[in-house]
Amino acid sequence: MENISRHEQHEEIFNAFEAALGEGNVKDNPATVNAYFGDWLPPKTLGMSMPPEFVVLPNGTMEVQAVIKICNRHKIPFIPVGSNQWSLTSAPNRPNTVLIDCKRMGTIHEIDEKNMYAVIEPLVSLAQLHAEANKRGLYIGSPEASAQSSAVAGHLFQGMWGVGYRLGVAYRNILGIEWVLPNGEILRTGSFSQDSDNGFWGEGPGPDLRGMLRGYAGAMGGVGMVTRMAVKLHPYPGPKEWPAEGLIPNMTSTLPKDKFTWDIVKYPDLESAIEFMYQVGKAEIGGVVQKWPTVYYIWWWANSNEEYWTEWQKRTFQDNVKNAVGISLWGFTSSKQTDYEKRVLEDIIEETGGKRIKQEVFDQWVPRTANNWIRDTNGSRMMRPSGTFLALRLQTDTLDFSVGQVKTGYEWVDKFTPPILDSDGPDWIGGYDFGHFGFGETDFPVEKTAENLGDLMGKLLEMTKEDVQNGLENGIGPFLGGAYHAMAAPVFKYDKLLRGIKKAIDPNIVSNPPHQIPMEE
Numbered sequence: 001m002e003n004i005s006r007h008e009q010h011e012e013i014f015n016a017f018e019a020a021l022g023e024g025n026v027k028d029n030p031a032t033v034n035a036y037f038g039d040w041l042p043p044k045t046l047g048m049s050m051p052p053e054f055v056v057l058p059n060g061t062m063e064v065q066a067v068i069k070i071c072n073r074h075k076i077p078f079i080p081v082g083s084n085q086w087s088l089t090s091a092p093n094r095p096n097t098v099l100i101d102c103k104r105m106g107t108i109h110e111i112d113e114k115n116m117y118a119v120i121e122p123l124v125s126l127a128q129l130h131a132e133a134n135k136r137g138l139y140i141g142s143p144e145a146s147a148q149s150s151a152v153a154g155h156l157f158q159g160m161w162g163v164g165y166r167l168g169v170a171y172r173n174i175l176g177i178e179w180v181l182p183n184g185e186i187l188r189t190g191s192f193s194q195d196s197d198n199g200f201w202g203e204g205p206g207p208d209l210r211g212m213l214r215g216y217a218g219a220m221g222g223v224g225m226v227t228r229m230a231v232k233l234h235p236y237p238g239p240k241e242w243p244a245e246g247l248i249p250n251m252t253s254t255l256p257k258d259k260f261t262w263d264i265v266k267y268p269d270l271e272s273a274i275e276f277m278y279q280v281g282k283a284e285i286g287g288v289v290q291k292w293p294t295v296y297y298i299w300w301w302a303n304s305n306e307e308y309w310t311e312w313q314k315r316t317f318q319d320n321v322k323n324a325v326g327i328s329l330w331g332f333t334s335s336k337q338t339d340y341e342k343r344v345l346e347d348i349i350e351e352t353g354g355k356r357i358k359q360e361v362f363d364q365w366v367p368r369t370a371n372n373w374i375r376d377t378n379g380s381r382m383m384r385p386s387g388t389f390l391a392l393r394l395q396t397d398t399l400d401f402s403v404g405q406v407k408t409g410y411e412w413v414d415k416f417t418p419p420i421l422d423s424d425g426p427d428w429i430g431g432y433d434f435g436h437f438g439f440g441e442t443d444f445p446v447e448k449t450a451e452n453l454g455d456l457m458g459k460l461l462e463m464t465k466e467d468v469q470n471g472l473e474n475g476i477g478p479f480l481g482g483a484y485h486a487m488a489a490p491v492f493k494y495d496k497l498l499r500g501i502k503k504a505i506d507p508n509i510v511s512n513p514p515h516q517i518p519m520e521e
């Protein structure tokens with residue numbers, strides 16, 4: 001009886017979705033739902049996720065609203081996704097889940113050249129927006145998830161990209177938002193609230209609600225679905241078309257040398273590398289300033305696993321790029337600016353005792369790889385050699401603070417190598433806002449087996465729990481969404497606030513539970 005009524009309920013929900021979205025836009029067949037079940041992150045390997053019951057493809061805000069109202073009527077959970085890479089928070093973890101795929105919502109509604117912003121739907125990728133912006137002398141960055149990822153999801157989630165050093169990180173770009181709340185109401189913020197065609201302004205009216213969506217790592221789909229967003233664009237001194245020579249994977253990219261340069265400068269230790277980053281920031285030069293770990297050089301560069309391991313055995317990168325900083329100068333105003341910045345850079349290199357990496361390594365790496373920090377394509381290679389990667393210590397603080405964090409991070413990695421794969425001190429430190437803040441991260445490849453991943457994930461969670469109990473925010477936590485807020489909110493005393501918001505806008509707990517904070521008993 002239970003099975004029959006469940007089947008009937010399934011049919012009823014399917015029919016309701018189809019009536020709202022039209023034939024062909026609701027899927028429940030095994031081939032489709034299983035295609036949404038599989039990931040490079042741990043959930044599937046660890047049995048923490050399951051296929052969705054339905055995949056729905058709404059087109060536009062009103063259809064998203066209809067889907068969310070149906071979910072409320074039947075009290076079934078939904079998950080909004082962009083390009084769906086962050087399965088830690090976008091994989092179904094409850095029966096009867098509806099996955100809202102934005103595949104039919106890929107329009108760039110407007111690029112306002114004068115006021116420098118674009119109005120986009122959730123499927124618009126950063127690469128698509130970048131290409132259109134470039135034609136108009138404008139620019140948007142891309143995180144190392146690659147520019148193939150959704151621009152709206154990237155703005156709602158992390159949004160730390162290479163050019164954040166000069167142009168700010170993504171969450172500062174969010175202007176007007178059109179957003180369907182978990183209870184099905186439509187909310188427009190910023191200038192969209194007055195004029196749904198005008199996205200130039202992000203704040204208000206009244207309290208700025210962007211914080212409800214964002215914070216450090218976003219609400220992870222736990223506060224409804226954003227269906228339209230206006231994002232800020234930035235000045236760009238590059239060509240109208242992205243330069244790319246050759247065919248993938250043997251593609252190279254070189255931007256005009258009078259406006260863009262790359263240098264990779266090596267130091268005897270991490271502290272002096274960071275001092276160089278501070279000095280560059282103080283001089284207010286450069287467009288991208290990054291201290292990449294050895295694995296980043298080879299992850300992004302290698303065109304195949306064979307090439308990866310062959311080069312690893314040759315030690316090309318381990319012996320040449322340790323404690324090196326990559327810096328790209330941008331002649332925003334003219335080539336005279338590039339010339340001026342080059343001279344300042346020379347002085348800083350000399351004063352800080354830096355040495356450029358060997359020319360042959362520079363020539364091998366830069367044309368194929370460096371511009372990924374301006375428009376990324378190869379980020380997805382991070383999980384290729386081992387099937388996945390894990391990260392710890394993702395903290396935003398000063399550059400100096402990042403040094404201590406990544407050091408304890410790679411001590412931890414050393415301790416558990418193997419099963420962690422050889423990674424040569426996986427310390428990534430990005431400089432942002434001219435070095436006024438830094439972001440440290442320790443990324444490492446791990447063999448994708450349930451045993452290894454389960455063990456390491458357990459240890460990482462234990463470390464997070466201990467840190468929280470000691471009043472420390474350890475960086476990785478916020479990227480886990482609800483699971484982290486359940487631990488941290490009572491300690492850092494934002495429990496009432498977050499639960500109050502969730503209760504007010506999601507009375508049936510349908511918006512991607514347990515995010516952004518668990519509400520069920």
Ligand SMILES: Cc1cc2nc3c(=O)[nH]c(=O)nc-3n(C[C@H](O)[C@H](O)[C@H](O)COP(=O)(O)OP(=O)(O)OC[C@H]3O[C@@H](n4cnc5c(N)ncnc54)[C@H](O)[C@@H]3O)c2cc1C
Nearest residue numbers: 082083084085086143144145153154158159160220221226
């Ligand atoms: C290899 C790799 C490297 C990465 N490196 C970086 C990095 O250097 N810097 C950085 O900033 N990020 C990085 N990330 C994270 C990255 O920012 C995100 O994976 C990506 O930008 C999010 O896009 P997505 O379309 O995959 O999001 P999804 O996985 O689709 O969504 C992410 C979360 O947002 C929610 N969401 C998605 N769309 C909506 C919507 N329309 N409304 C409401 N909620 C929504 C989802 O429910 C989910 O919880 C990396 C990720 C990968 C895979």
